[in-house]
Amino acid sequence: MDSASNTATSRNNAAFAFIFVTVMLDMLAFGIIIPVLPHLIVQLIGGSIARAAVWTSAFGTLYMLMQFVCSPVQGTLSDRFGRRSVILISSFGLGVDFIVMAITPVLWLLFLGRGVSGMCAASFSTANAYIADIVPKEKRAAAFGALGAAFGIGFIVGPALGGFLGHFSIRLPFWVAACLSLLNFCYGFFVLPESLPPERRTKRFDWSHANPFGALVLLRRYPQVFAFAAVYFLMNLAQFSLNSTYVLYTDYRYGWGPQAVGYTLAFVGLCSGLVQAVLVRQLMPKLGESKLIMIGLPLCVAGYMFFGLSSTAWLFLLGIPFLCLGGLAGPPAQALMTQQVDPHEQGRLQGALTSLASLAGIFGPALFANLFALFISDHAPAHLPGISFVLAALLLVVAAFIANYAIRHMHPHHATSHADGGAAALAAELSPLAGTVAHEPLPTDQSESSP
Structure with a gap:
């Protein structure tokens, strides 16, 4: 019996390591093309930067629209046919798509390729469902924190590598991204178990579950899940204040150039990674999911207020640790949602959550960028360059009230911390990954969200 248990644990650790590598490589491939995609667009349209900004x-x-549409489809497919095949097909599709983008001579084909990338990148929801399958409930917050580290590694390293490769050829980063995705496919084909x-799969594929709005109906069937999903959406929406205004805001208010922006984003990534890869694991068995959420959200509010109201750069920098400590709230919120959904619906849950994040990505950049433009214009009701960050803080205040309500109405089993120290145990089991520092990116594709 002990031998069988050890074998199962070993298989699960190997599977988790693959999912970690999958997410990291996919984010690395995604990040590599960030510095060069706008320049390739300029090249394909004949050198007009103004037109390139519109196209970017x-x-x-x-990209975000395709994630919104396709995430629940992939989640439902994975509930019906299993996680492995969906993840592998997505990795292979990304690899082929990057090759097409590397050789395309026309803009419309590059645009089509970006849409396909959004479709394939929707497999992140399936990766989360995979974790929910193999990790016990009491250990999931730490596991999702480790996945956040994989996101961060890919995002921090990817743009730097892409900028370096772009000096040799503007299309070289696309080829490297293709190789990473195809290597990931080969690795998974030979290593990844289902x-x-x-017996735990759904009996048929239901299109009412696979469309993005039908998938969101699942959230309403579970009241606490619906409440935490609202918190998840508000957290993602607030994050787009960074994606859409960080570069322009710091240039306008503090005179920062690309180098200063790059250094501070690296600092954000490092701090976020320490929170996700170390603090979540250390604090989970001591405090539990509920307390971590209610600690993380106010800290994040403080970070955004520092960003929005600081008149000097050094005060702005003081906000970074607060903002990153706000990352304590994300993994436990996601873990609580997985604990309250039936095992055969984990794929649908993760697909619905990814759709919510994508929906925030569709509307968030326009909301925050236009607010920033309005409040620095001659027609501003008040001169408040940091209005986007102030609004983000207010959104998280609302999220904190919703989270508090959901926690107070939760089943007692889920509202308390787990006495068995599950997160610490997971950290020990996954010790090769424990030193990894990074986070799900705060500013995602800067080149795509900035004019």
């Missing part, structure tokens, strides 16, 4: 924003919207046994 359209590329970003298309996490969802046939």
